[in-house]
Amino acid sequence: xxxxAATSAIDWAAMHQRIQAAMEGLERGFxxxxxxxxxRLRERAERLAxxxxxxxxxxxxxxxxxxxxxxxxxxxxxxxxxEVTADLAPTPVPxxxxxxxxxxxxxxxxxxxxxxxxxxxxxxxxxxGHLVVLQHRNRTVGLxxxxxxxxxxxxxxxxxxxxxxxxxxRRFYLGVSEQDxxxxxxxxxxxxxxxxxxxxxxxxxxxxxx
Numbered sequence: 468x469x470x471x472a473a474t475s476a477i478d479w480a481a482m483h484q485r486i487q488a489a490m491e492g493l494e495r496g497f498x499x500x501x502x503x504x505x506x507r508l509r510e511r512a513e514r515l516a517x518x519x520x521x522x523x524x525x526x527x528x529x530x531x532x533x534x535x536x537x538x539x540x541x542x543x544x545x546x547x548x549x550e551v552t553a554d555l556a557p558t559p560v561p562x563x564x565x566x567x568x569x570x571x572x573x574x575x576x577x578x579x580x581x582x583x584x585x586x587x588x589x590x591x592x593x594x595x596g597h598l599v600v601l602q603h604r605n606r607t608v609g610l611x612x613x614x615x616x617x618x619x620x621x622x623x624x625x626x627x628x629x630x631x632x633x634x635x636x637r638r639f640y641l642g643v644s645e646q647d648x649x650x651x652x653x654x655x656x657x658x659x660x661x662x663x664x665x666x667x668x669x670x671x672x673x674x675x676x677x
Contacts, residue, residue: 527623533616533648534599537584537592540616540648547653549600549607551615555580568611573600580609589634603657626650 531542532551557569557580566586570577578600582592596614600607626642633640633649636659641650656662 528620529623530618530620531644531650532599532618534597534610535613535616536610537590538613540646541583541651542616542621542644542648543599543601543651543653545618547601547603549602552598552600554596554598554611571598571609573609576607578607578609580611583610587634587636587639601653601656603653606657606662608657608662621645621650 530545532545532548533540533542535541552573555571555573557571559569560567563569566582568580568582570579572578580598584590584592592611592613596612598609599612599615600609621644623641626644629637629640629643629649639651639656639659641652644650
């Protein structure tokens, strides 16, 4: 059979119909039927419901208040800062530890004012800046500072370890942030044995110096 005869023997109309049917089948394959659409919508609704009821992811970011004590940049989680006020002259308490400068009356409460440098054994503070009032559970103290630097957010996991060159109680710190800022661990600070002489109402005890 010649090429011309073979070509004329092909049913082009039928072939066209088969190709058209195949294309329509492919298109239907990409378009889900009503049951598939319903299944996908149910799955999406379930995912959204789970997301709405799931607890928020814990964040490692904390907002810290930065200040200076003895020229050393320091900071503390702002959740433990009750307030910052102008430095008040504390009234000395007889037989109080050397690091307890005395007490002040603040908003009707008796508050112990601490000399942090004396507490960690690095000297004696001559700070005349602001008083940072710290609170942890039912205990409140005031730290005398050289000045307030401000607030900013930091990541706990990005804090550097406290270097061995840091004097005093290294357990008091969460770590070191930028610009060599020592970040206090308020929980460790308040639970330290040296502070057990401070009553829950913030008044100074009568323990000896540390």
